[in-house]
Amino acid sequence: MFGMLKPCSHGAEKYGIDPAQWRAHMCGLCLGLRDRQGQLARAATNTDAIVLSVLTEAQLAAPMRRTTAGPCALRGMQRAEVAAADSPGVLLASTASLLLGSAKIRDHVEDRDGSVLTRRPMARVSNRWANGARSQAARIGLDIEPLVAAISSQSELERNASTGSLDALTVPTQICAAEFFAHTAVLAGQRDNIEPMREAGKHFGRIAHLADAVEDFEDDLANGRFNPLAATGTDLPEAYDILRQSDSDLRRAVAAAELADIPTVRWILLDPLTALMRRLGTGVGAPIAHVCNTSHDHSAHSHHPGGPRRLPPRPRPGLAESIGLLVGGYCTGYACCADHRRPCSGEPKPAWWKGGCGNCCRDCCADCGCGKKRKKKKGSGNGGGPECGCDGCCDCCDCSC
Template sequence: MFGLLRPCAHGAAKYGIDAAEWRTHMCGLCLGLRDGHGQLARATTNVDAIVLSMLTEAQSGGAVERSTAGRCALRGMQRASVASVDAPGVRLAATASLLLAAAKIRDHVADGDASALARKPMGTVSTRWAGQARVSAQRIGLDVEPLVAALSAQTRLEQAALDLAMTDRADSLARLTAPTQLCASEFFAHTAILADRPDNVDALRTAGWQFGRIAHLADAVQDYERDLARGRFNPLAATGTTMPQAYDLLRESDSQLRAAVAAAELDAVPTVRWMLLDPLASVLRRLGHGIGTIAGHTCAVSHNRGEVQLNSRRTGHRRPGIGESLTLILGSYCTGYACCADHTQPCTGNRKDAWIKRCDCDCGCGDCCGCCDCNC
């Protein structure tokens, strides 16, 4: 879960949801990490972990917990109503953020992305965050030891996949995605426990298992060319999985995830559709249009002018300028502002300038973010 989900402001209006709801959960998670684990822990804020907070609320059925956050530079020094830091869903999202960030840093060190001088402090931070994840998990009754063990085994699994490169590849990809799938499945399932909905545990565990595969494969597709250029490990290249095969697996997981969400009777809940199902549909649509690299897309309304701006984070194109880079750093994670260099219109595949002031399809469906079902 590393930034796959980017709900669209158009979808929020369609479902009668305030577009600031995404930021409500984001800021709640950020503040929950600060209050529970210190300022440095806020760096682990994971945009996909927000779905755990949302799923917990969606199943609770009662009044949602909100608190007023103080002024923040990333909100233009405005106060905001945010998810309570003591809410069970926020604590679960914080646990996921810490655990996955620790694993991500460990992977960077193992891949040799860090200099020799940086490896030791990075390892120290990774160990600290993993320990904080354990503490956070204990508070909400989640056993994370199997998840820690699975993530720790990722490097060994990658080496095994390389060793099998010229022999048996049949189950290699499934083994490589299993740690991510296990983590996502247990986190999804625990939302049902926290919401006191034990009847939903199995369905959400299945949904999480499929979400984990989507997240892992989407990341592999996005990084494919860059990994090959840098000589880094890529699960698709290592297992000989072609892009069409990867796309078929993504479609299969998406179908099974939706069936599981429907089994939990959450598929009609507006926030679930807006923050989980629609963004996943957008991800698959972009792959279906033959885009070689895939990333989250945010289409959000500017808080200052009420103007819609776009971003589509892709590799292989021009680097964003200083202004765009600052927007990426200061805006995309906490405010939903546009942040990158270009945007591919999903209905036609044509590229557009990211800084346009309108957000509409050439086909006239009125949906720039791929949330519609038009076949134009």
């Protein structure tokens, strides 16, 4: 499973939302892929595509139909109420997952990643998923051929990257995300929202493309892979400025569609984008934020006492890795605590999500270098740790768990 949106369970509590809503949409997408494309297609589950189901439901007059899913090992063999696999939002999300999954596998094949023996089977899977996306798009009235053509143009754009612009390289992603977002309004019967949602999708696509480029920058250079920033001579601070502008424009578009104040949209789309932006900002000297707390508005160019930090390298998963991640990863529920990283330093802390947010602020002030002592208050957070705060020295120290 892949994607950049990872909502936090503590944000759900803040908005008074049942965290199981995330699982309801995710499991509905996963089961919809299985029912129409087979078990292997579940590996195409894209956490970003889930937002399409959420946005569709947010614009409907009534919630989407739920069905009872049977026991699943990824839910601890528990049954669950999930979004119906044949509901419009889930069909749209599964179409996006199949199309993007197909493109991702084809990229690995063209880049000659993995063993020679795996390339032909991977190509067959890519073609099967692309055909599945066409079939499902037809069911919901989405013309997918312009999106397929846009994705196919990406290789040519990359070959001519040295003579083009960074924005031109992100156009295929922008086109795909824009049409998928716009179609949420079509499926919900909200004609006035089509253009605002198309604009929001355009900027979401740009953010997704550039965020991936920023995170993979050093790893791509070290391994001789294509990176749009290196190819166009764009430095990290400049890329981050573009990301900030797109994030701002996306929020204006969502507000124009009158969705910005809907709790599920804030929890599953807007807050994770805030956390993503601030986590990426650590690589160019901007502060990091905890996903639970997005109320602070620090300047994106304010500097951390320790100076700019290097983003940890993120490996690019192949087909087998994607399947393994599906089995052992996010399908257990939702990601938490800013992508399972220590809020101030970005250090991976895989076990923290098990304890909730009670320990998220531990040693925060020491990491921030503010010289203040962490205050302990009465009571405890979800994980049993003390509530904490250090007079606002850093965002992650006053998370409202």
